[in-house]
Amino acid sequence: MAEIEFYTEQFRVMDCDCDMNHRLTPGAFLRMAQQISTDQCESIGMNDEFYRQNHAVFLLAKLALKMERTPRGGEVLTLVTMPEQCKRAVYKRVTEARDEKGERVALLDSRWVLVDTDTRRILRRPPEAFEIGRFAEEVPFTLDVTIPKPAETEPSGKVTATYSRCDTNGHMNNTRYADAAADALPLDVLTDGEVKSMVISYHNELPAGQSAELVRGRTEDGGWYVAGQRADGRPCFEAVLTVE
Known part of the structure; x- marks a missing residue:
């Protein structure tokens, strides 16, 4: 079995990713997390051609983001992304961000499903190519992904x-x-x-x-x-x- 590897990358908080208070927006942080996830998958051969050949693609179903502290423009963040093996048709991926002092500033718990690109149906049993040995059996972080409903909108x-x-x-x-x-x-x-x-x-x-x-x-x-x-x-x- 291949050795499990969590993937690490650094990102600078660009001014164009900040709001009027010079704080990183939630959407901009999610784009960092999306990029490191893509980079990690490509590093083990899961690129565009891989998805085309297997007629399948990952789609995001749910996510929960917790901000310990909102980073500001100019900061350098170290992100670590931790993907988990498929469980009940869901792939969990947790991404953590730490600042230059090593303190955690954000934690993202995302839940992905594998979808057949021809039928648009969720694949309950992934193709053999998606049995990814370098995804962990268990990632020890979980955030609540429930959404309470308001009485009125x-x-x-x-x-x-x-x-x-x-x-x-x-x-x-x-x-x-x-x-x-x-x-x-x-x-x-x-x-x-x-x-x-x-x-x-x-x-x-x-x-x-x-x-x-x-x-x-x-x-x-x-x-x-x-x-x-x-x-x-x-x-x-x-x-x-x-x-x-």
């Missing part, structure tokens, strides 16, 4: 899968839903506070050029709930943010 605009928000799958990139959820909140909520945690559940992809109507509401514990619904009536995503 109100309209909060819409989000469109525009050119700059889409990826090579032809739909809105999963990190852009974090941007959409943050943008759906009243502006002063995030200018006066910071996102301490975020949970996103991805229901149905938003294809390029299509839009989703957004609603928002407050949960019993004071969190902000945001959800999107496509024009065909199908739910697109749900998210809940804790802002302090």
Whole structure:
């Protein structure tokens, strides 16, 4: 069996990834996490050609993000990504970020499914090529991925899968839903506070050029709930943010 390796990479917090308070946005952090995940997969041969040959691709189903401290522009973060073997059709991947003092600033628990690119169905039994020996049997970090529902919601605009928000799958990139959820909140909520945690559940992809109507509401514990619904009536995503 191949030796299990967790993958490490450094990222500089760019000014263009920061908000008006010079703090790293949740969506920008998710893009760092997405990049290190891609780099780790490519390092063991799981590149675009590999996915094409096996007619399968990983899609994100849920994630939970916990921010211990919001990094600021100019900081250098060390990310470590830790993928787990498939369990009940789900691949868990945990990504941790530490600052230059070695202190953890963020923890991301993401849950992925393997989808057949021809049928668009979840593969309960992965192809032999996806039996990845260098993914760990167990990753000892777990965050709560449940999303509490508010008693009431109100309209909060819409989000469109525009050119700059889409990826090579032809739909809105999963990190852009974090941007959409943050943008759906009243502006002063995030200018006066910071996102301490975020949970996103991805229901149905938003294809390029299509839009989703957004609603928002407050949960019993004071969190902000945001959800999107496509024009065909199908739910697109749900998210809940804790802002302090």
